[in-house]
Amino acid sequence: MRRIGLYLALFAGAAVSVAPYLMTLNSAFKEPAQVLTTRAWEPAFPVTLDNFAQVWSEYDMAGFLLHSLVYAGVVTAGQVVFSTMAAYAFGRMSFPGRDVLFWGYLATMMVPQIVTLVPLFLIMREFGLIDTYLGLILPTAFGTPYGIFLVRQYFRTIPKDLESAARIDGAGTLTVLVRVLLPLSRPILATLATITFITTWNTLLWPLIVTNGDATRVVTLGISALKGQYSSQYHLILAAAALALLPLIVIFLLFQRHIVRSIALTGLK
Amino acid sequence: MTDNITYAQPVRGHRRVERRLAARARTVAEAYALLAPSLAGFLLFLVAPIFGVAALSLFDWNLMGAPSFVGLDNYRELAADSEVWRAVLNTIYYVVLNIPAQTVLALLLALALNRRMRGGKVLRVVFVLPWMAMPVALGIIWSWVFDPRYGAVNQLLGMVGIDGPNWLTDPAWAMPVIASVNVWQYTGYTMLILLAGLQAIPHTLYEAAAIDGTTPVQRFFMITLPLLRPSLFFVLVTNTIGSFQIFDTVFVMTQGGPGGATDVLNFHIYQQGFQLFRSGYASALAMVLFALILLVTAAQFLYFRKRTVYDFS
Numbered sequence: 001m002r003r004i005g006l007y008l009a010l011f012a013g014a015a016v017s018v019a020p021y022l023m024t025l026n027s028a029f030k031e032p033a034q035v036l037t038t039r040a041w042e043p044a045f046p047v048t049l050d051n052f053a054q055v056w057s058e059y060d061m062a063g064f065l066l067h068s069l070v071y072a073g074v075v076t077a078g079q080v081v082f083s084t085m086a087a088y089a090f091g092r093m094s095f096p097g098r099d100v101l102f103w104g105y106l107a108t109m110m111v112p113q114i115v116t117l118v119p120l121f122l123i124m125r126e127f128g129l130i131d132t133y134l135g136l137i138l139p140t141a142f143g144t145p146y147g148i149f150l151v152r153q154y155f156r157t158i159p160k161d162l163e164s165a166a167r168i169d170g171a172g173t174l175t176v177l178v179r180v181l182l183p184l185s186r187p188i189l190a191t192l193a194t195i196t197f198i199t200t201w202n203t204l205l206w207p208l209i210v211t212n213g214d215a216t217r218v219v220t221l222g223i224s225a226l227k228g229q230y231s232s233q234y235h236l237i238l239a240a241a242a243l244a245l246l247p248l249i250v251i252f253l254l255f256q257r258h259i260v261r262s263i264a265l266t267g268l269k
Numbered sequence: 270m271t272d273n274i275t276y277a278q279p280v281r282g283h284r285r286v287e288r289r290l291a292a293r294a295r296t297v298a299e300a301y302a303l304l305a306p307s308l309a310g311f312l313l314f315l316v317a318p319i320f321g322v323a324a325l326s327l328f329d330w331n332l333m334g335a336p337s338f339v340g341l342d343n344y345r346e347l348a349a350d351s352e353v354w355r356a357v358l359n360t361i362y363y364v365v366l367n368i369p370a371q372t373v374l375a376l377l378l379a380l381a382l383n384r385r386m387r388g389g390k391v392l393r394v395v396f397v398l399p400w401m402a403m404p405v406a407l408g409i410i411w412s413w414v415f416d417p418r419y420g421a422v423n424q425l426l427g428m429v430g431i432d433g434p435n436w437l438t439d440p441a442w443a444m445p446v447i448a449s450v451n452v453w454q455y456t457g458y459t460m461l462i463l464l465a466g467l468q469a470i471p472h473t474l475y476e477a478a479a480i481d482g483t484t485p486v487q488r489f490f491m492i493t494l495p496l497l498r499p500s501l502f503f504v505l506v507t508n509t510i511g512s513f514q515i516f517d518t519v520f521v522m523t524q525g526g527p528g529g530a531t532d533v534l535n536f537h538i539y540q541q542g543f544q545l546f547r548s549g550y551a552s553a554l555a556m557v558l559f560a561l562i563l564l565v566t567a568a569q570f571l572y573f574r575k576r577t578v579y580d581f582s
Contacts, residue, residue: 006381009501013378016397017457022397023421040414040421087309095300101308108315112514114538114563115555118548119321120314122332173299202403202518209543220405224521227409234413237340241406252401256394263397263458264465 008112028052028239051239055226060214061243064222067128069247071136071207071218072200078141079196086143087151088177092163102152105145113205121209135210136218140200147192150262154188156180191262194255198248219244239251326553331546343553347567353554355529356537357561359444363533364512366448371502374452375459380493383467393464396457404450408521412437440530443523447531450518459504466500467493476506500572504551506566534558542580 021043027035028051029044055061089095090102120139121130121220129135158181182189204220211217217225223240230236237264301308328342330336347353378396382389414420415436423433436442470493478488516535519525525532525540538558541553 009377010381010392014392016453017395017399018420020407020410020414020453021402023414027413029484036419040419082306082310085303089300089303093296093300093303095297098300101304104316105311108311108319110509110545110562110566111319112535112558113553114514114535115518115559116315116318118325118542118552118555119318121317122321122541122548124482136488138316139310139413142314143307145311145315148307173296173303177303195496198401202401202405203518204405205539208520208539220403220517223317224405225410229522231412234419237409238413241409244403244406246400248403249398252398255395260393260397260461263400263461264547 021249022042024238024242024245027234028242030235032233032235033239048049051235052243055236055240055243059222059226059240060217061219061227061240063214064217064219065243065247066202067216068219070133070196074133074137075140075200076193076197078137078195079143079147080142082141083147083151083192084182084185084189086148088173088181090148091152091155093173096220105148109145117136117205117209120206124210129210131211131213131216133216136216138209139206147196150187150192151188154185158184166264186256188262190255191258193253194259196261201248214249322552322555325549326556328549329547330549332548333546339549343550346550347553347557351556352529352532352537356532356534357557359530359532360513360515360534360558361559362444362461363448363515364509366445367451367512368450368505368509369454371456371459371508371562372501374456375463375504376501378456378460379463379467382464393461398453398457400458402454404517405521406455407450408518410559411446411518412522415446432527438527440527443527443531447518447522449514450522451515453514455508459508462504463497463500466497470496498573502569509565509569510562513558513565534561549578 023040026044029047029049030038030048031046031048034044039084090098106210116139124130124135124138127135129138162180162184163176166176171179202220203218204224207216207218207221211221223244226240227237290483302406325336327338327340328336329339329342380393417423417433417435420436422436426433434442436446460474474487474492474496478492483491514534514535516539519531519533519536520539525536534554537557538551538554539555
């Protein structure tokens with residue numbers, strides 16, 4: 001009896017977790033009038049693709065998605081490469097200044113993002129990078145303290161003997177990193193890539209500040225502008241929101257094992 | 270290497286030391302070469318802006334022309350600005366709505382899932398599904414879900430004969446609705462971290478306590494809660510820091526309204542800095558937000574330090 005109650009509560013919670021997604025998707029397939037006349041959970045009938053076609057053709061949804069893909073893709077690639085390099089130095093090498101620098105990196109994780117934005121905007125303006133991909137990408141493409149910390153912690157769990165064996169065989173630092181450590185670190189690198197991509201894809205504030213033209217408008221800006229303009233045309237903005245969420249859901253379902261495990265690990269340090 | 274050998278073969282000893290020094294110098298050079306890109310990004314895009322914002326907060330500058338030094342005037346002005354105080358209180362209100370609800374729900378879920386059960390793994394994934402959603406898209410979806418006429422919430426309430434309020438245009442309800450987005454999004458994530466903490470507690474403790482004739486409630490307060498403190502501490506600190514920076518959902522759902530009821534600090538800073546171009550004033554406000562976060566984090570550290578045995582290795 002208690003077991004049944006427990007299951008019921010858990011399934012109610014699970015339903016609340018997915019209901020907003022499902023209702024959004026459902027309504028995006030409804031005809032405009034039906035979005036207003038039927039209840040949110042009533043299934044779409046007849047099913048129509050007009051809403052998607054409209055945001056796709058009239059509002060450059062494809063452009064928004066493409067710009068976000070470039071932004072998130074490049075930042076993710078940079079984060080994985082440069083965080084790995086820095087994590088190797090911090091986790092496996094000893095050099096003067098290492099601990100001071102590492103604590104410096106960690107300390108900045110407490111600094112709220114908005115603190116850096118006015119000066120960052122000024123830096124980008126100084127270099128003429130307003131409204132360019134470079135301006136969007138630069139602040140996060142060299143590896144964030146979070147990424148470096150995540151990979152460093154993982155590197156420290158790999159036995160030193162493996163590395164020493166390779167060193168005795170004459171391998172240099174780069175060879176050790178690429179041939180010995182990286183193959184063992186695939187799970188954490190997949191996790192870092194997934195989390196970085198999702199975070200960057202979802203970012204609003206920095207693109208809002210550093211870009212203003214159509215050529216670099218990312219999907220967060222695109223759909224929030226759409227919401228500002230057509231706040232009551234739910235069939236349109238819900239279809240746009242569904243399209244913005246779709247890549248995330250695909251990535252999440254592909255990498256859910258890595259994600260679930262890595263979240264669990266962050267708390268255990 | 271003994272002294273004996275060193276004295277007997279001084280030349281070789283010197284070479285060995287030299288070789289070791291050269292190897293060491295190479296290691297240091299390699300380490301800094303590996304660090305170089307991230308260090309450049311760190312110094313230019315994180316450290317420099319942090320010092321920059323502190324300096325800018327002492328200037329009056331509309332981003333055009335020359336900035337003029339005004340000393341602490343920005344801070345004097347914000348201390349007397351009732352909109353700033355409202356934004357500070359709104360931010361704290363948001364955090365207070367958000368963190369306890371999210372943490373308690375997550376703890377209950379973690380306790381429920383901390384057993385071998387059918388479908389446990391699938392449930393875990395389902396609960397984490399909201400975590401990766403784009404807050405901007407959620408803002409759009411929530412605006413619809415809480416739409417007074419066409420939204421699911423008032424339609425559900427209507428079925429049981431309740432006439433739901435105009436959620437987002439009602440000053441009393443707008444902030445709780447915005448907080449509910451965050452609770453929905455992060456409860457599963459917090460649950461996972463707490464669940465990992467629960468699973469790290471040795472079973473033998475519970476068995477021993479059960480033999481001693483304790484009740485489940487006693488075991489929760491005497492074993493589970495104390496041993497879960499490190500995980501609880503972690504989620505409280507990180508979620509609180511995150512909550513203080515609420516922006517996206519406010520930007521999409523209310524733009525700080527109705528009547529400033531959801532004008533939180535981050536949004537206020539954005540408006541001052543990038544819509545009114547008062548970059549000095551916005552920088553001073555950013556310093557205030559930073560100080561607020563530091564203060565709350567330090568308080569959490571002090572509170573938990575007394576009760577937690579920490580392993581900082």
